[in-house]
Amino acid sequence: MNGSSQRKLARLLMLFLMSFALWELLFWSLNFWVVLVGILLSFFVAIGIGPRLPAGIEKLFNPVRWLYLVIYIPYFFYYCVRANLDVAIRVIHPDVPIRPGIVKVHTSLESDLAKAFLANSITLTPGTLTIDIDGQDLYIHWINIQTDDYQKRCDEIVGRFEPLLRRIFE
């Protein structure tokens, strides 16, 4: 068996184990039939979506990356709450003080998975919503454009997540 098919098999096995773990967490039962159906379904899920997983997903099985993910969650949550308060104030303010527009920013992240997470994080944080990704350019709807300077915008929108996401996904 050569290296690439071995890697594929490892991927399928990981996917199978993850789906089965999820199934068991949701059912919380070791009843024979529950386990049997769980195994069958996880098997089909692994075969069905295994080949469609983005490249480089094996990197995620590295525990060091999980550590960064654990740091990332509260970090992200802090900005998420801040974003919510910011938008909430704008919404209940009598004048609705917004300065919306679509801006273009550049990210240095390269892998698809990292960019997907970056786009999701941007959508859930301070007044920004990812509209489209084109290569390494992100188009972002910003509810309150603060500056006209390109570099400052990049720092403001993507800068705070990039370093951690690079450690997790690249």
Added chain:
Amino acid sequence: MLETIALWLFGIGLAFDVLGCIGLVRLPDVYNRAQASTKCVTLGTTMILVATGLFGVGGNWPLFIKSILCAVFLLMTAPVGAHAICRSAYVSGVKLADVSVEDAFTQRARTIRAEHRQRADEIEKNLREVEKSEEAEA
């Protein structure tokens, strides 16, 4: 103790949900409304789910695990939905509100539209060929 925290989380989560709904009504265009609905409503609903989960800590662990899993899925899917809605709204020609100060997406949207048109043309061409071959067979 945990129950008190859970009740507070319920309250705060509900408040965020309500603010999100107010935003949905008060903000001017699709894009700003999507902002309010993704941010406030996602966080509010996540908080309610976590609060529900806290009631399960200690005795009813499945409840805890299920609500945390729901929260994780919600956090991962809500932004994707908002992105898809806004992108297709823009591509299909929904204008930004008049208060908007900048629009960097025009060019890219034109490219996307051209791609779509090309794909539609190809599909139509294939369909026509299929029709022709069917006619020939008949």
